[in-house]
Structures are given as C-alpha cells and as structure tokens.
Amino acid sequence: MDLAQVYREHYRSLVRFLYRRIGDQARAEDLAQEAFVRAIEHEPAKPRAWLFTVAANLARDEGRRASVRRRHLTLIKAEAEARPPEPPPDVALERQETVQQVRTALAQLAERDREALLLWEEGFSYGEIADVLGLSRGSIGTTLARARVRLAAAFEGFEREGSDEDVAY
Amino acid sequence: MSHIDDGTLHTFLDGECTAREREQIEQHLSGCDVCRERLEEAKAIGRSASDLLAELEPGPIHPPTWQELEERALARRPGSDRRRWIGPSLAWAAAILVAFGLGWFSNSQLYQAPRFADPSAPSAADAAIAADRIEPVPESLEFRERVAGEEEAEPIAQAVDRRTLVTEQQPTSELAADRPKAEATEPAAAGRAAVAEGVTTEADRERVSGAVAARDEATQPPAETPAARQEEAARRDLSEDVLKRTRPEALADEARPQADVDRGAQQRANLQDPFVSAAGQASPTAFFSVQPNDAALWLGGELREISELQLVSVEVGPGGAVAGSQPGLPVAKLTYTDAAGHVLVLFQQLMRDSEVSAEDREAALVLEPSGMRAYRWHDDRGYRLILMGTVSGDSLRALADRVN
Numbered sequence: 001m002d003l004a005q006v007y008r009e010h011y012r013s014l015v016r017f018l019y020r021r022i023g024d025q026a027r028a029e030d031l032a033q034e035a036f037v038r039a040i041e042h043e044p045a046k047p048r049a050w051l052f053t054v055a056a057n058l059a060r061d062e063g064r065r066a067s068v069r070r071r072h073l074t075l076i077k078a079e080a081e082a083r084p085p086e087p088p089p090d091v092a093l094e095r096q097e098t099v100q101q102v103r104t105a106l107a108q109l110a111e112r113d114r115e116a117l118l119l120w121e122e123g124f125s126y127g128e129i130a131d132v133l134g135l136s137r138g139s140i141g142t143t144l145a146r147a148r149v150r151l152a153a154a155f156e157g158f159e160r161e162g163s164d165e166d167v168a169y
Numbered sequence: 170m171s172h173i174d175d176g177t178l179h180t181f182l183d184g185e186c187t188a189r190e191r192e193q194i195e196q197h198l199s200g201c202d203v204c205r206e207r208l209e210e211a212k213a214i215g216r217s218a219s220d221l222l223a224e225l226e227p228g229p230i231h232p233p234t235w236q237e238l239e240e241r242a243l244a245r246r247p248g249s250d251r252r253r254w255i256g257p258s259l260a261w262a263a264a265i266l267v268a269f270g271l272g273w274f275s276n277s278q279l280y281q282a283p284r285f286a287d288p289s290a291p292s293a294a295d296a297a298i299a300a301d302r303i304e305p306v307p308e309s310l311e312f313r314e315r316v317a318g319e320e321e322a323e324p325i326a327q328a329v330d331r332r333t334l335v336t337e338q339q340p341t342s343e344l345a346a347d348r349p350k351a352e353a354t355e356p357a358a359a360g361r362a363a364v365a366e367g368v369t370t371e372a373d374r375e376r377v378s379g380a381v382a383a384r385d386e387a388t389q390p391p392a393e394t395p396a397a398r399q400e401e402a403a404r405r406d407l408s409e410d411v412l413k414r415t416r417p418e419a420l421a422d423e424a425r426p427q428a429d430v431d432r433g434a435q436q437r438a439n440l441q442d443p444f445v446s447a448a449g450q451a452s453p454t455a456f457f458s459v460q461p462n463d464a465a466l467w468l469g470g471e472l473r474e475i476s477e478l479q480l481v482s483v484e485v486g487p488g489g490a491v492a493g494s495q496p497g498l499p500v501a502k503l504t505y506t507d508a509a510g511h512v513l514v515l516f517q518q519l520m521r522d523s524e525v526s527a528e529d530r531e532a533a534l535v536l537e538p539s540g541m542r543a544y545r546w547h548d549d550r551g552y553r554l555i556l557m558g559t560v561s562g563d564s565l566r567a568l569a570d571r572v573n
Contacts, residue, residue, distance in 0.1 A: 026534075099225060102225055125185065
C-alpha cells in the first residue's frame with residue numbers, strides 16, 4: 001500500500017488517536033501531519049504501524065515539554081478570546097463535563113495501557129499493538145483488560161463524586 | 170479447577186485467540202458459572218470503555234492535500250532542489266538589491282551635493298562638455314540606459330545652476346564661449362544650448378529670472394523632467410526585473426496561458442476602472458500597499474474582512490506568491506492583530522467556478538513550514554480564502570466564520 005493511500009485511509013484515525021492522547025485537536029492535526037511528513041522521508045515498510053509509533057512518540061514528547069504546555073495554555077486562552085460565544089444549553093454543558101471526566105480518567109491510566117487501549121479503538125490487532133508498543137503479543141490481552149477496568153472504574157468514581165455533590169447541594 | 174484470567178477473557182472477547190485457545194476457553198466456560206459471569210462483566214467493561222472513548226471524538230478534520238505534505242518533506246531534505254535553488258537565488262537577489270541600493274544612494278548624494286560652494290568643482294563648460302560626451306546606449310541595456318539618463322539630467326542641472334551663479338559674477342562673454350560646444354551636440358544638448366543662449370542675449374534681470382526658473386525646473390524631483398521620467402521608468406523596469414528574477418512565481422504568472430490572463434483582465438475591465446484598465450496587468454508582480462477600495466478593484470469584487478479585529482494593512486500581490494492561491498490572479502492580503510497581539514493574515518482571491526478544482530474546494534488546515542497554521546477554504550461566493558496565524562486551528566476556524 002502506498003503512502004498516499006495510507007494517508008487517505010488513516011489520517012483521520014491518526015488524528016483521533018492523537019486527539020484522545022493529548023486533548024488538543026489542532027495540535028493533534030499538527031502531529032499527524034508531522035508523522036506523515038516523516039513517513040514520506042523514511043518510506044517505512046509497515047507504514048500504518050510506523051505512523052502510529054511515531055505519533056505516539058510525538059505525543060509523549062509533547063507531554064514532556066513544559067514549554068509546550070505553557071504555549072498550549074496561551075493558545076487555549078487565545079482560543080477562548082477568538083471563539084465566538086456559543087449558546088450554553090444544558091445538554092452541551094453536561095456533555096462537556098462528561099468529556100472532561102473521560103479525559104481525566106484516561107489520564108490516570110499508565111502510558112502503555114492508555115496507548116494500547118487507544119490503538120485497539122483505532123482497529124489495531126493485538127499483533128500490531130505489540131509492534132507499536134514493543135510488547136509481546138501475549139501480554140496485550142492483559143494490558144487491555146487492565147486499561148478497560150481502570151478507565152471504567154475511574155469514570156464511575158467521578159460520577160459517584162458528582163452524584164454525592166448533587167445530594168449535598 | 171483454576172479460572173480463566175482477565176487477560177485471556179478479553180483476548181477471547183476481542184477475537185484474538187487461536188482456534189485451539191478458543192476451543193479450550195469455550196469448554197471451560199460451559200462448566201464454570203464464575204467464569205461465565207466474569208465473561209459478562211468483561212463484555213460490559215469493554216463496551217463501557219469503548220463508549221467512554223467515543224466521547225473523545227474530534228471535531229471536523231480538514232486534512233491538507235497529499236501534495237502539500239510531499240512538498241514539506243521535500244523542503245526538509247538537505248540538498249533538496251528547492252534548497253539548492255533558494256540559496257543562490259537569495260544571494261543573487263541580495264547582491265542585486267545591494268548594488269541597486271548603492272547606486273540609488275550615490276545618486277541621492279550627487280543631487281544633494283553643494284554645487285556652488287566647492288571651488289574645485291568643474292566649470293559649467295566642463296559640465297556641458299561632459300554631457301556632450303555621453304554616448305547613445307543600446308536600448309536593451311536598461312541599466313546603462315538608466316545611468317545615462319541620470320548623467321544626462323545631472324549636467325543640465327549643473328550647467329544651469331552654474332550659469333545662474335556665474336551670471337551674477339561674470340561678464341556674459343565668458344558664457345558665450347561655451348555656446349559652440351553646447352550647440353555641437355545631440356538634440357538634448359541643443360536644449361541646453363538654447364538655455365545658455367537665453368542667458369547670454371537677454372537683459373540681466375530676465376537672464377537671471379529665466380535661469381532661476383530653468384534651475385528650478387532642472388532641480389525638480391526626477392519625475393518632473395523627461396529625462397528623470399525616463400530614469401524612473403528604467404528604474405521601475407529594473408526593479409520589476411529584479412523582482413521577477415527573485416520571485417519565480419511572478420514568472421510563473423507571466424507564463425500562464427493567455428486565456429487565463431485575458432479572463433483576469435476581462436474581470437477587471439468589467440469594472441470600468443481607469444486605474445486597473447490602464448494598468449492592463451492580470452496580476453501584480455509584487456506585493457504593494459493599497460487602500461481597501463483599490464484592493465477590491467484589483468480583486469474584482471468586494472473585499473472580505475474579519476470583523477472585530479484591528480486591520481493593520483492592506484496589500485495586493487501576485488497569487489503565485491502565496492501557497493494555496495491561484496497563480497495569475499491578484500491576491501489581496503489583509504493583516505490584522507487580535508487583542509492578544511497575534512498577527513493574522515487573510516489572503517483572498519475572487520475566482521470563477523471553472524478555476525476551482527474539487528480538491529481546492531475542500532477546506533484544509535495546514536501547518537506552514539514557517540510554523541504558522543493556515544486555514545484554507547473556498548466559499549460559495551467564489552472566493553478563495555486563506556487565513557494564517559500563530560493561533561490554533563480552532564481559532565482560525567472560528568475567525569474564518571467571522572469573515573464577512
């Protein structure tokens with residue numbers, strides 16, 4: 001499969017993977033484009049796995065850089081200034097809260113568990129996940145089981161806290 | 170009897186077991202209520218995890234074209250064609266501009282030099298002789314032509330100025346001695362001779378006032394005299410030539426099929442605007458500042474602006490100079506700043522439907538090599554718009570919605 005075809009078929013998937021990983025869509029698109037530009041330069045034999053490996057590394061680097069975090073905060077501030085005010089219906093507010101809780105729950109997972117889960121959601125097989133993360137294929141089932149259980153538990157924890165607060169009010 | 174571990178249960182549910190493993194698990198599940206219950210729990214957790222992640226769905230994604238990514242990869246390669254081309258071109262452009270700047274500077278210095286106070290300066294006769302020695306130059310040599318124009322204009326000023334000074338101090342006979350030399354020249358020098366003659370044959374008062382008038386005329390800004398106009402035209406030609414050489418996009422604009430050029434000219438001709446029609450250009454060769462109304466005339470339609478942002482400048486330039494724009498058509502460049510001090514640039518072109526490919530019609534968010542993000546889109550009013558800035562893609566998209 002040539003790279004242009006991989007781009008057409010998997011670009012959105014890569015952006016979604018990165019968006020879930022770092023939480024900033026614009027940055028996710030930047031990193032996805034960067035991964036494809038590097039793929040053009042390196043011409044990998046297994047482009048899809050290679051792209052997600054590079055993307056995962058880029059996302060990790062992104063998380064480590066404090067300066068990038070500061071810039072990100074600046075951008076969020078700029079976005080808030082530039083974005084036109086949206087009507088605040090209750091549904092949108094509730095969904096926004098849910099999204100934030102899922103994001104926080106996901107952030108509580110170990111890095112490998114989180115990436116394995118996100119790759120599985122993007123349609124990767126156990127073998128491909130093992131390739132991308134450098135794990136043995138036999139360990140992927142355990143990794144995914146742990147990630148799913150922790151994600152669900154963390155989210156339920158937020159929901160319980162929320163319902164307790166509702167009672168308190 | 171040992172139960173099935175969680176990892177194996179999830180592997181079973183995910184369909185990643187081998188046939189043999191599946192058979193063993195199914196055999197165990199048929200006789201183990203605990204594991205069947207755990208299997209149901211694992212199913213519910215798996216569904217829950219997928220549902221939760223589905224909440225983190227990004228908004229609309231606008232991928233750049235594959236060609237753009239390839240170009241970015243190409244631009245990064247050390248020793249790529251583009252880099253090999255850019256380096257020498259920039260060096261040549263810099264050298265030409267420096268040479269041009271030095272010429273301009275020295276020219277300015279000559280105009281500003283105190284011509285009367287310097288006792289060692291050549292006499293008026295010398296200046297006229299020097300002017301006579303100017304030889305005609307081939308028309309194709311624009312630079313030499315420009316220099317000749319400057320040299321030709323300068324002796325006129327010097328000669329008239331010196332005569333003005335001399336007539337206040339010396340007998341006219343000394344000036345008359347200059348006449349034969351001035352007369353034995355080309356037509357331009359004949360004009361100078363006529364000036365000299367006027368100075369020598371009329372009354373002193375008229376002589377002085379006439380000479381002063383002639384001096385004033387000769388010392389007007391270059392655009393006010395024929396020779397200076399010629400010089401200015403030559404300089405403009407040279408400047409455009411330099412720009413074309415340093416900007417291959419401009420050459421690409423020129424190389425467009427005549428039909429495209431005619432179409433662009435026709436669009437502007439429809440406006441019946443004397444400025445644009447007289448210009449007769451399909452696209453400018455470099456960016457220059459204009460008033461918003463003039464930018465609209467260049468575009469051939471309404472100028473699109475972003476509300477609630479501070480407009481800093483309006484420019485018009487060649488479409489070929491802006492990535493993502495249509496070469497050969499003028500592009501208007503509006504520069505804004507927002508409240509946070511971010512610089513935002515809105516490029517726009519008015520295009521006809523036939524000029525827009527389906528691929529170009531799709532909105533795209535790209536990261537330019539400069540590090541700026543660019544959001545490109547084509548609206549239903551026939552405009553190709555590009556909004557660039559150092560803000561996020563979401564911000565660009567939000568601002569794009571505010572373009573009038």
